[in-house]
Amino acid sequence: MSDPVIRINKMNKWFGNFHVLRDINLNVAAGEKIVICGPSGSGKSTLIRCINRLEAHQEGEIEVEGITLDGSLKNLEDIRSNVGMVFQQFNLFPHMTVLENCTLSPIWVQQKPKAEAEKLARELLARVRIPDQADKYPGQLSGGQQQRVAIARALCMNPRIMLFDEPTSALDPEMIKEVLDVMVELAEEGMTMLCVTHEMGFARQVADRVIFMDEGEIVEENAPEAFFSNPENERTQLFLSQVL
Amino acid sequence: MQAAVLGALLLAMVWLVANVQSNLERQNINSGFGFLSERAGFGINQTLIDYTEDSSFGRVLTVGLLNTLLVSVLGVFFATVLGFSLGVARLSSNWLINKTAMVYVEIFRNVPLLLQIMFWYFGVLRNLPTPRQAVSFGDAMFLSNRGIVVPAIEAGSGAGWYAAALAIGLAAFIWLRRRARLALADGTMMPIWRPLLMVTVASFGVAALLAGVPFSLDVPALKGFNFRGGITVIPEFVALLLALSLYTAAFIAEIVRAGIQSVSKGQREAAAALGLPDKTALSLVVIPQALRVIIPPLTSQYLNLTKNSSLAVAIAYPDIVSVFAGTTLTQVGQAVEIIFITMMIYLSLSLLTSYAMNRYNARIALVGQDA
Amino acid sequence: MTGFTPTPARPAPANTVGFVGWARENLFATKLDSLLTVLAITLILYVMKVVFGWAVIDASFSGSDRTACLKDVQGACWPFIEAKFGQFIYGRYPDAERWRVDLVFAAGLIGLVPMLMPNVGHKRANMIFLLGFYPVFAFIMLTGGVLGLAAVDTTDWGGLLVTLVVAVTGIVASLPLGILLALGRRSDLPIVRALCIGFIEIFRGVPLITVLFMASVMLPLFLPDGVNFDKLVRCLIGVALFSSAYMAEVVRGGLQAIPKGQYEAAAALGLSYWKTTRLIILPQALKLVIPGIVNTFIGLFKDTTLVLIVGLFDLLGIVQLHFTDASWATPETHITGYVFAGAVFWLFCFAMSRYSIFMENHLSTDRNGS
Numbered sequence: 001m002s003d004p005v006i007r008i009n010k011m012n013k014w015f016g017n018f019h020v021l022r023d024i025n026l027n028v029a030a031g032e033k034i035v036i037c038g039p040s041g042s043g044k045s046t047l048i049r050c051i052n053r054l055e056a057h058q059e060g061e062i063e064v065e066g067i068t069l070d071g072s073l074k075n076l077e078d079i080r081s082n083v084g085m086v087f088q089q090f091n092l093f094p095h096m097t098v099l100e101n102c103t104l105s106p107i108w109v110q111q112k113p114k115a116e117a118e119k120l121a122r123e124l125l126a127r128v129r130i131p132d133q134a135d136k137y138p139g140q141l142s143g144g145q146q147q148r149v150a151i152a153r154a155l156c157m158n159p160r161i162m163l164f165d166e167p168t169s170a171l172d173p174e175m176i177k178e179v180l181d182v183m184v185e186l187a188e189e190g191m192t193m194l195c196v197t198h199e200m201g202f203a204r205q206v207a208d209r210v211i212f213m214d215e216g217e218i219v220e221e222n223a224p225e226a227f228f229s230n231p232e233n234e235r236t237q238l239f240l241s242q243v244l
Numbered sequence: 245m246q247a248a249v250l251g252a253l254l255l256a257m258v259w260l261v262a263n264v265q266s267n268l269e270r271q272n273i274n275s276g277f278g279f280l281s282e283r284a285g286f287g288i289n290q291t292l293i294d295y296t297e298d299s300s301f302g303r304v305l306t307v308g309l310l311n312t313l314l315v316s317v318l319g320v321f322f323a324t325v326l327g328f329s330l331g332v333a334r335l336s337s338n339w340l341i342n343k344t345a346m347v348y349v350e351i352f353r354n355v356p357l358l359l360q361i362m363f364w365y366f367g368v369l370r371n372l373p374t375p376r377q378a379v380s381f382g383d384a385m386f387l388s389n390r391g392i393v394v395p396a397i398e399a400g401s402g403a404g405w406y407a408a409a410l411a412i413g414l415a416a417f418i419w420l421r422r423r424a425r426l427a428l429a430d431g432t433m434m435p436i437w438r439p440l441l442m443v444t445v446a447s448f449g450v451a452a453l454l455a456g457v458p459f460s461l462d463v464p465a466l467k468g469f470n471f472r473g474g475i476t477v478i479p480e481f482v483a484l485l486l487a488l489s490l491y492t493a494a495f496i497a498e499i500v501r502a503g504i505q506s507v508s509k510g511q512r513e514a515a516a517a518l519g520l521p522d523k524t525a526l527s528l529v530v531i532p533q534a535l536r537v538i539i540p541p542l543t544s545q546y547l548n549l550t551k552n553s554s555l556a557v558a559i560a561y562p563d564i565v566s567v568f569a570g571t572t573l574t575q576v577g578q579a580v581e582i583i584f585i586t587m588m589i590y591l592s593l594s595l596l597t598s599y600a601m602n603r604y605n606a607r608i609a610l611v612g613q614d615a
Numbered sequence: 616m617t618g619f620t621p622t623p624a625r626p627a628p629a630n631t632v633g634f635v636g637w638a639r640e641n642l643f644a645t646k647l648d649s650l651l652t653v654l655a656i657t658l659i660l661y662v663m664k665v666v667f668g669w670a671v672i673d674a675s676f677s678g679s680d681r682t683a684c685l686k687d688v689q690g691a692c693w694p695f696i697e698a699k700f701g702q703f704i705y706g707r708y709p710d711a712e713r714w715r716v717d718l719v720f721a722a723g724l725i726g727l728v729p730m731l732m733p734n735v736g737h738k739r740a741n742m743i744f745l746l747g748f749y750p751v752f753a754f755i756m757l758t759g760g761v762l763g764l765a766a767v768d769t770t771d772w773g774g775l776l777v778t779l780v781v782a783v784t785g786i787v788a789s790l791p792l793g794i795l796l797a798l799g800r801r802s803d804l805p806i807v808r809a810l811c812i813g814f815i816e817i818f819r820g821v822p823l824i825t826v827l828f829m830a831s832v833m834l835p836l837f838l839p840d841g842v843n844f845d846k847l848v849r850c851l852i853g854v855a856l857f858s859s860a861y862m863a864e865v866v867r868g869g870l871q872a873i874p875k876g877q878y879e880a881a882a883a884l885g886l887s888y889w890k891t892t893r894l895i896i897l898p899q900a901l902k903l904v905i906p907g908i909v910n911t912f913i914g915l916f917k918d919t920t921l922v923l924i925v926g927l928f929d930l931l932g933i934v935q936l937h938f939t940d941a942s943w944a945t946p947e948t949h950i951t952g953y954v955f956a957g958a959v960f961w962l963f964c965f966a967m968s969r970y971s972i973f974m975e976n977h978l979s980t981d982r983n984g985s
Binding site: 246249250253260263264266267268336337338339340341344350351353354355356357358359360362363366367368370371551552554555557558565569573579580583586587590591593594595 | 640641642644648651652655656658659804805806807810816817819820821822823824825828829832833835836837838839913917918919920921923924931935938946949950953956957960961964965968
């Protein structure tokens with residue numbers, strides 16, 4: 001295994017007095033796809049939000065691409081432009097067109113010329129299969145289309161790691177597939193991915209490792225085959241019996 | 245970053261204070277609050293407490309503050325009564341009533357208050373006939389360019405019995421309401437109004453038996469160029485009160501209308517589907533929810549009215565701004581202290597009110613909703 | 616097999632449609648309603664008789680001095696308005712230079728009208744014209760002293776001109792200040808936050824008149840010897856500070872309405888605080904609060920009348936001033952003057968409040984569409 005791109009060591013986090021993440025240890029190799037699952041309130045979203053420091057952790061270390069996440073602003077900027085994120089609620093900017101959403105970061109953060117940024121954005125929109133919607137506003141698109149725009153927007157930063165926070169949970173069933181297809185394609189191209197999801201089919205298909213969390217701890221991690229057919233922990237068995 | 249802001253602010257303060265000091269020295273103006281105990285030397289035409297030209301500037305401040313409070317409290321009362329009526333009228337299914345209220349609201353809230361005050365004062369009240377040709381209401385009340393003169397009620401000995409009767413009535417009201425509320429918890433309805441009426445009539449009857457009628461009327465009468473006796477309400481007060489009430493009522497009407505409309509039709513339908521009669525649905529479902537929406541902006545209208553009463557200075561009604569930040573300032577010249585005191589008084593009134601407001605809001609806030 | 620023949624639609628009962636039906640439902644639904652309707656009609660007729668009688672039937676329409684307005688039953692004295700009209704609009708601005716004021720009014724109108732129409736494009740260019748070019752243009756044209764224009768002292772300004780100058784400067788200055796204060800109030804830096812809260816609460820807690828007193832009496836004390844501002848400028852500063860506190864609360868309302876996800880998405884894209892604020896948050900927040908901004912402006916516009924108390928002559932001030940003209944002193948002059956000034960203020964404020972309602976509807980349909 002090559003050097004890990006994400007290294008999390010004995011990380012702890014509290015919301016007030018509530019201990020959400022407890023002694024998390026996790027290494028992610030370049031190109032690895034990890035699916036994180038677990039009951040609600042288990043801390044899985046908080047974990048991936050710590051990786052680009054949308055949430056600050058209080059103890060332990062997180063290292064992304066060799067950069068340590070501490071309070072430093074410089075480090076923060078470096079990490080945020082290397083890590084793309086897709087949210088459950090899309091969080092597209094409603095006052096900007098699809099194209100403007102996608103070119104925002106390339107232009108304003110990476111300072112690319114506008115024409116180049118737009119060319120890149122159109123390519124990526126084609127890749128998520130919505131090349132014709134570039135000049136529409138997010139409000140004019142369906143949920144599935146919006147989420148694919150959100151993926152394209154994150155990809156426009158040219159990130160080396162992608163974080164997905166329940167990307168299909170807010171979607172109607174028929175739209176889930178179109179988003180998952182894009183994610184599968186992305187996985188096949190070799191992107192490093194961390195994905196919080198309850199789509200077990202997706203986990204079986206692309207994950208290198210499945211992580212099960214409960215009560216702020218990593219209860220079990222394993223290759224998908226072993227994880228689904230033969231879970232070691234009782235808690236995992238219970239969870240799987242409920243979702244499968 | 246924060247240190248820089250703080251530093252810049254401190255430097256600016258030092259610079260300003262230094263400027264003020266050198267300016268004051270150059271103009272030979274005293275500083276400090278000593279002037280408050282000096283003799284004022286001017287008269288005030290409406291005083292709720294004893295005041296003469298020999299009183300101090302501190303006394304002027306109190307007189308002005310009381311005048312501000314008087315016109316504000318009465319203004320709040322009238323504006324609320326008129327505003328709620330107009331607000332309800334705006335929701336009337338009667339087209340004519342609805343539109344009449346709308347026209348009122350649109351006219352009064354879109355004309356500057358100061359203009360309305362001056363209209364009533366210079367345009368109407370000062371244009372009334374002199375006391376000799378005063379408009380008389382049954383020879384007891386007179387309307388002239390010196391204001392309104394009404395008979396005064398003078399209480400003789402034995403009036404205390406009546407006060408006691410009133411107190412008993414009030415106590416009975418509080419007790420009856422409490423009893424009814426407690427009883428409601430067990431599902432029984434307790435009457436309030438009928439026993440209250442009986443208690444009140446009885447206690448006033450007893451007072452009348454014991455003390456007779458200890459009140460006398462002091463009816464005003466024309467003597468020379470003006471009226472003697474009775475109570476004179478100065479035209480400045482009438483104009484200010486009228487303008488403040490009419491203006492603020494227009495805003496309150498809109499608040500009330502929006503508040504009642506904010507309770508969704510679904511809530512009313514749900515109440516009806518549960519079999520609640522209209523009146524019960526109104527008092528248990530609609531009004532409690534509407535009040536939650538109405539109270540916060542209503543309070544800020546009350547505060548606005550209080551602050552707006554400072555426009556009194558334009559027609560020389562002796563409120564705090566007029567007699568203190570106006571007359572006192574020109575006599576003493578200590579602008580910094582006087583404006584500071586004036587602002588602090590208004591600020592305390594505002595902060596006290598918003599504190600009470602926040603307490604009240606916290607009490608009625610819906611659980612699970614951030615208001 | 617039986618086919619389906621739809622029953623032909625019948626007209627509704629005659630007493631439920633048309634004017635009769637409408638009146639039954641809206642005016643005479645119940646006994647109480649009928650009584651109220653009759654009362655309202657009486658009231659309306661009475662008010663109309665009084666107003667119409669005063670403004671038209673008993674009014675004087677021509678004349679050159681007070682003698683025109685001294686009939687036994689005298690209504691409005693319109694010749695007074697006619698004679699003083701120029702004064703009411705321009706104050707003592709020299710006759711020969713009044714075209715400059717007209718030009719400033721016209722340029723303002725040209726800049727403003729397309730700005731207010733949500734569907735007209737080029738908002739950015741329009742904004743630059745209004746906030747960048749126009750103030751400089753208006754300043755040069757109104758004060759003069761350069762480009763061969765005769766200098767006109769601000770003490771000669773008056774009437775509607777002063778009203779508009781105070782109101783427009785107030786709003787233009789208070790918007791950016793208000794935005795900064797609103798951002799500061801939500802800042803993570805405790806000192807900045809405390810300062811902003813203090814500023815906002817103090818200015819919202821005191822009446823404007825005390826702020827104007829402060830600006831006109833205390834400002835000179837705060838400045839070093841020899842430095843002094845013109846009275847109009849001091850008032851402008853007072854008005855701008857005062858309305859920025861109110862503006863800050865309006866903007867804060869908009870900021871609070873932006874979902875947390877927008878901040879997170881911007882952070883995930885690597886945008887800094889200021890870039891997030893400028894590109895993501897403010898464009899959305901300000902659009903949300905356009906109605907609030909217009910309402911603040913209406914309040915400010917009405918409040919400009921207060922400058923007369925500290926000795927400037929706005930529209931109301933100049934009307935008031937001309938009451939002292941002995942050649943027009945009649946019992947009806949006051950009311951006529953107030954009604955005129957009131958009508959002008961009313962037109963402005965009513966138009967703005969309608970615009971605010973229009974924008975509110977426009978924005979809410981916008982939001983449903985998106």
